[in-house]
Amino acid sequence: MTTRSICFAGLSRDEQTSVEAAFKQANAAHRWTLANENEAEAVVVDMDSMYGQMSLMKAMSGGKVVVALTAGGRVDTDFKLSRPVTAEGIATLLAELESQPAPVAEAPAPAPVPEPAASAPEPEPAPMPAPEPEPAPEPEPAPPADPHLADYLRPGALKGPVRLQLADAPAIVLDPAKGVYLGGAVLKPLLPYATAVVRESDFEPVDPARLPALATEIGGSHPFSRLAWILGLGGHGGSLAPGYNPNDRYKLLKWPQTEREFPRHFRIATVMMKGPALLTEIAELSGASLAEVTDYVNASLAVGVAEPDIMAPSEPEPAKGGGLLGRFRR
Structure with a gap:
């Protein structure tokens, strides 16, 4: 069978x-x-x-x-x-x-033997086509940017409380569940964190039960937005943050909290609250340097209290009809 x-x-x-x-x-x-x-x-x-x-x-x-x-x-x-x-x-x-016979695969029919054709003069060989140029090599992908502390303030970047300590800056503790960091009230000592490359291996996990004691030990509890502000202020060295045009006008959406450690920021904010202005105009009217104005705008953009004032292109007016019919319609 x-x-x-x-x-x-x-x-x-x-x-x-x-x-x-x-x-x-x-x-x-x-x-x-x-x-x-x-x-x-x-x-x-x-x-x-x-x-x-x-x-x-x-x-x-x-x-x-x-x-x-x-x-x-x-x-x-x-x-x-x-x-x-x-x-x-x-x-x-x-x-x-x-009860039915098993299907048997049919053998392919033999190919028909072509009849010999009448001899004909051999055609001249076609000219060889020119070789196609070799495609340009694809550019190599840019290496991933080094991570900084500001990247870990985004939702979901950290899975639990962590402690970070740089050699030239005070220790801070990040609590992503509450969106706060533990550290001192003064911001200038945290400026080294703005440019330092921070990798996940640099963080030390913290037991959530220790957070109240650490708040007393290394400083009070402050919102992530305050840390994002100082990181935006010192993260670009006087240049505008990537993605923003230095030729745009910038405006403040609301009066921001100004830090006593940066007295010129009050004058910069006062100028920006009057209306959108170029970075050079803000520097001239506030008496601050262009680098100081640019850093302040970066910090304000990082926490969402500033934005570029981009004018939408105006729509052309419809052409008016002429003649008697046009005057009748108007």
Whole structure:
């Protein structure tokens, strides 16, 4: 007895398991093996699924013996397996399939031998095409930027409280759950954090239960926005932060908190509150240097109290109609 192959296609995982178990029970008196859809000679297609018709067409185009698996009564195939599937139903199906001869792959027809053509003058060889220029090499991707402390203030960047200590700056503790940092009230000592490269390995995890004691030990609790402000102030060395145009006008959206450590910031903020202005104009009117104004604008942009004043292009006025009809419409 020749071993033949069958595949159950398109079933859910649970039904596939139960159907294969029923197949093993029914196959005790037969010699069938389970195969994948491409290699099986008989394919059982789930006609009750949304992809049943597609699987049916694929199996038929591949020359398979197709069996419709369905709970309905009418099918367009020569064989049918009724749902719910039982071992008795599969045994009956296998017996019906065995009554049909196994399909034999047809040998490909021999290619026709071309008749010799009348001799003709050989055509002149076509000119060789010019070689195509080699494509320009793709530019290498830019290396990732070094991470800084400001990158870890974004939501989700830190999974829990951490402590950070630079050699030339006081220690701070970041508590991302509350959006606060623990440290002293003075900001200037934290300026080294603005330009330092900070990697995840530089952080020391902190037990959340220790946060109240650390707040007393190294300083009070302050919002992340205050730390983001000092990092924006000292992070760019007098140049405008990336993504902003030095030729734009900048304005303050509200009166910001000014720090006593930076007395000229009050005069810069006063000028900016009067209306949008160029960085050079703010420097001239406030008496501060251009670098000081640029750093202050960077800090204000970092905490969302400033923005560039970009004028939207005005729409052209519609052309007015002329003549009598135009005057009548107006």
